[in-house]
Amino acid sequence: MQALGLFGNIAAAQSLPSLPRNFGSGKSVVVLGAGIAGLTAAYELQQAGYTVHVLEARNRVGGRSWTVRDGDRIVMNGEADQVARFSEGAYFNAGPARIPSFHERLLGYCGKLGVPLEVEINSSRGAYIMGGDGRKQRMRVAINDTRGHIAELLTKAVNQGALDQSLTPEDKAALLPFLKTYGDLDDKGGFKGTLRSGFKTYPDAGVRSFAAPPEAVPLRDLLANEQLPATLFEDNVYMQATMFQPVGGMDRIAAGFQRALKRPVILNADVQRVRNGDRKVEVAFKDTRTGAMRSLSADYMVCTIPFPVLAKVDCDFAPPVAQAIKNVVYDHSNKVAFDAPRFWEKDQIFGGISFVGGDTSLVWYPSAGLFSPRGMLLACYSSGERAARFAQLPIAEQVERARAVVEKLHPGHGGECANGVAVNWNKIPYSLGPWPNWYAGMAGRQEGTIDTDPYRLLNQPAGRVIFAGAALSQTPGWQEGAIQSAHGAVADLANLQRADAVTQPTRIAA
């Protein structure tokens, strides 16, 4: 697989089988859902010779990989429609908005499909952490002053002999000079402030002004900012530089897949009924523009419909599968975005994220269109319980709360944030949530690893139907997970076909 060959050095499971070009000749597949998983499965099955039809309930492809632009309508269950009014060229990635360097499959498809990428600035030393009391520090101050204090304390402990049971004299001889560099300590091992945290006075030409570091923020004050742990965010492996975004919006990836499909995705196709036969699958769907019912049959189905949506579709899955689908609980996630003049860039913040806690969690500055007059400011991105509560507020209140945080963080600029829009993923038709919480309601939820019985069950073919989507990966919030799942679906489908060939030797090609 070229996409992997271009980027791989991680020992990822090679889940996409290498199928002969005519492996699927004469066989048909219907793919439900044109998000990244559905599009990937459709594309790869097409490459293997299958006849592929893709049904998509929305009037666009991409699923959660959704970019909102001027004039776009945000439809949410139980809310009045919002119509985006953004500056020319501005866009809001309502779903995924960044790609790590190691998401080699997704990056590989971008290369293969001709989707230009640019740097997504996920971390800026000019951004802030702001505590609930409104006190804030620049990232450069929070990171470097904290490290200075920690290096000073550890130097003191080592010099006292407190760690002699852990460190040999040789270890200490190597560690102490490193700690001096680590914390930018003075010759006595003290931390008195560092130029890494910025300038108290700025270097100029001549002797007008010399560089001097700011006073060190006391460790106590740093620890009192409950957002201090957010200084570690940039070292979350999914968040580490270098990160990318498609030029022009995340939906350029889905558009790239769409271009590569021989049969156009059937849009506005609201799936109403699924029948999982011995020899065929059948799907009935309503054209949401005309109300007309249509149906398709195929040898196999790849179903990427989110489980809360699928739970409401008339399907004939075996009872344990049907029950598992009904039991999957989805998380909450919200984003609030504004069109604004780039006041943050005048404050020397170019991309990156300020962490503010609370219901809105962050202020995320755009990496697109740097130095242009206006840009999209993401003033809320949160998930979990706080997101569930926030989504219960009226939309106008959500927007105003996000604006108020911007005002607190960037005094005088909250009012410049125009035309705010809010996306509550649990209200988005055909999504009904951002990703599943597979451990919802279970004791001992294990963060970061998904291994429950329903998850295992739905990761297996149900007759001729194979479920796929980021939801069925270990990284349900990432497009890479959707691709991994789609690759697994292709493998499962190939295995079903091989089994069919054994059990149905006389079967006539459809």
Add this chain to the structure above:
Amino acid sequence: MQALGLFGNIAAAQSLPSLPRNFGSGKSVVVLGAGIAGLTAAYELQQAGYTVHVLEARNRVGGRSWTVRDGDRIVMNGEADQVARFSEGAYFNAGPARIPSFHERLLGYCGKLGVPLEVEINSSRGAYIMGGDGRKQRMRVAINDTRGHIAELLTKAVNQGALDQSLTPEDKAALLPFLKTYGDLDDKGGFKGTLRSGFKTYPDAGVRSFAAPPEAVPLRDLLANEQLPATLFEDNVYMQATMFQPVGGMDRIAAGFQRALKRPVILNADVQRVRNGDRKVEVAFKDTRTGAMRSLSADYMVCTIPFPVLAKVDCDFAPPVAQAIKNVVYDHSNKVAFDAPRFWEKDQIFGGISFVGGDTSLVWYPSAGLFSPRGMLLACYSSGERAARFAQLPIAEQVERARAVVEKLHPGHGGECANGVAVNWNKIPYSLGPWPNWYAGMAGRQEGTIDTDPYRLLNQPAGRVIFAGAALSQTPGWQEGAIQSAHGAVADLANLQRADAVTQPTRIAA
């Protein structure tokens, strides 16, 4: 001044005076040198109404802000010419190659002059540190495993009560949970490895593979890598995200100034003689293409010629000034660049720097043209004594040594590095070095602050001549310093003119 207004919140000395548009009407200035300082001075003096002539010895503007492209000739004293053979679109910034977010004057000019900028990725968690023994760690491993061990050690010391004289019980209650997050420690305060350092096994779809962190590298092994301090490089305030580069090469800035000058820069003008008269300055220069001598006179001169070059020009400065010029010692700096297929991107390195120590210091990956087939790899950038030694090697040997380090760092790829070129700034005509070392030969050299008698002297007007250049700023290696110095020169020139108006009331305009 708009350039400052666009970006400023640092309390920089406001050295550029706000001059009326006709302040310099009827007055003339000759600017020697079309590097960033000379171009800035010329531009600002033009804006204030002066008649400005700029003389430049080279056949291009920009000075050290020099971008080498395919077909360009690298001429160095005592060496055979090198002709660059680079892929289409590839370029090599032989001088400055990055702009910090807080260099607001330079960024302001880029905006004003229409120079598009893009992100310069100065730090990547995928890059390496490599010790002299060839052992290397990814940045993500070096940074996060080091922090893990330090957090573990400090936790241990705090729990032992070793720091009870420095920390109150309340401090400890705040510090300990933070240290757990800081180092990604286990519940007992132990560091056993972290996903921040990458994956031992990779999260996939289904249950094929789960994310697991790599084993922690022992602290002893981390400390044994003498490049470990380079993990702090990204927190040097000049090196912090977000950083920029002009799209297409650093010389786009000089080109922008050139476009904005009403009178074209006089190229190939080798200054031979400077006469500092009571009422006029006179300069004689040779056209290096024809050998013809020409001369110009003007009311004032801004001289940005590097001091080792100026020391060889026939000037009539007062003896202390002439002696100061002769005494300035310049540093050494080298760069070696290759055109190569982007093997580093297949290793998931996109921009950023690997630190390798030794004569070549680093391997710096391009931020331009990400994901394209080929790019420029900077395989040496070093200064100081090691650079002085390296520059004494034959060019072919410099290139081969740089290639050998690439091979050690990226086994199997050294041979893919093609058409290497080396720039030794001390051999570059009309530069003769990258920047001065103002403390050369003095005891007690003070890093980072420049305040010597010669520096102060040359920062003062010498009759009608005002010296300028990054050399006369506190940041002689940065274009911002050149701009600051040029702004100071404009202020000094305005003051000279005001003094002239007092002492020469009957003077006839030139």
